[in-house]
Amino acid sequence: MTFTAAPTDLSGKTCLVTGANGGIGAAAAEHFAALGARVLTTDIGDRFTGDCASEHRAFDLASDDGLSGCCEWIANEVPDVLFNNAALFDMGSVLQANLDQYDRLFAVNVRAMYAVLQAVANALVAADRPGSLINLASQAGHRGEALVAHYCATKAAVISYTQSAALALARHKIRVNAISPGVIDTPMWETVDALFAKFENKPIGQKKREVGRSVPLGYMGHPSEVARVAVFLASDQSQYMTAQTISVDGGNVLR
Numbered sequence: 001m002t003f004t005a006a007p008t009d010l011s012g013k014t015c016l017v018t019g020a021n022g023g024i025g026a027a028a029a030e031h032f033a034a035l036g037a038r039v040l041t042t043d044i045g046d047r048f049t050g051d052c053a054s055e056h057r058a059f060d061l062a063s064d065d066g067l068s069g070c071c072e073w074i075a076n077e078v079p080d081v082l083f084n085n086a087a088l089f090d091m092g093s094v095l096q097a098n099l100d101q102y103d104r105l106f107a108v109n110v111r112a113m114y115a116v117l118q119a120v121a122n123a124l125v126a127a128d129r130p131g132s133l134i135n136l137a138s139q140a141g142h143r144g145e146a147l148v149a150h151y152c153a154t155k156a157a158v159i160s161y162t163q164s165a166a167l168a169l170a171r172h173k174i175r176v177n178a179i180s181p182g183v184i185d186t187p188m189w190e191t192v193d194a195l196f197a198k199f200e201n202k203p204i205g206q207k208k209r210e211v212g213r214s215v216p217l218g219y220m221g222h223p224s225e226v227a228r229v230a231v232f233l234a235s236d237q238s239q240y241m242t243a244q245t246i247s248v249d250g251g252n253v254l255r
């Protein structure tokens with residue numbers, strides 16, 4: 001094989017980003033667009049709030065109607081790259097986290113994640129095209145946490161589906177990997193911080209400062225630091241990688 005140091009280029013690729021109005025989703029959409037991709041975004045809101053051109057559709061992925069609308073869109077558009085990112089966070093130990101919370105978190109973080117992944121995979125197989133599917137896991141998916149029972153379980157499921165999907169789709173030249181962020185400074189952290197304030201009786205903002213300081217690299221990550229890894233996984237630079245979950249966490253999780 002001849003070695004060529006080609007720059008990363010996503011021109012000619014269509015990239016679909018779910019949860020695109022969130023911190024990490026918007027950053028991924030902007031990075032994909034900056035590298036020449038045609039970007040499709042979806043979120044609950046009618047409008048994409050990020051900073052790049054995209055073709056946006058609003059779907060509530062927790063509802064059957066929203067999910068089937070999104071899957072129909074996918075079948076028509078046949079994206080080459082999926083950034084499967086929409087998710088919800090909530091807290092509670094096994095003594096408190098009830099089945100309503102279980103249903104809400106699993107509906108988006110696992111059920112919708114799976115349905116969207118499956119729709120993109122089927123569209124690519126039908127079109128006989130290769131692709132790169134990227135799921136958003138979490139450091140919470142590698143280890144349970146006393147106060148975060150359901151969210152941790154949803155993210156462990158993302159890692160497992162990533163592996164099963166990668167093995168099933170390898171013969172179709174469709175790669176499936178996951179990114180496992182640590183603590184990234186996004187709107188989700190407003191919710192996380194407020195919940196920890198309640199559960200651990202801390203002032204607002206304290207948990208966020210503590211987790212940032214305890215990262216080996218010394219700070220909370222920026223969404224663009226996750227988006228750069230998304231670009232690598234989306235592009236042919238990672239063509240020999242599949243079934244992997246890559247930690248982007250400043251050194252928080254050692255496996």
Ligand SMILES: NC(=O)c1ccc[n+]([C@@H]2O[C@H](COP(=O)([O-])OP(=O)(O)OC[C@H]3O[C@@H](n4cnc5c(N)ncnc54)[C@H](O)[C@@H]3O)[C@@H](O)[C@H]2O)c1
Nearest residue numbers: 019021022023024060061062086087136138183184186188
């Ligand atoms: N921020 C972190 O520290 C962190 C850490 C680990 C993993 N993650 C994961 O990274 C991904 C992005 O996280 P983020 O911090 O950018 O979150 P965020 O809350 O900023 O964005 C999540 C997006 O998902 C959308 N969404 C939620 N429910 C939806 C639904 N029913 N239908 C359609 N869209 C819906 C929200 O509207 C929001 O725009 C998530 O999968 C999250 O679990 C984040």
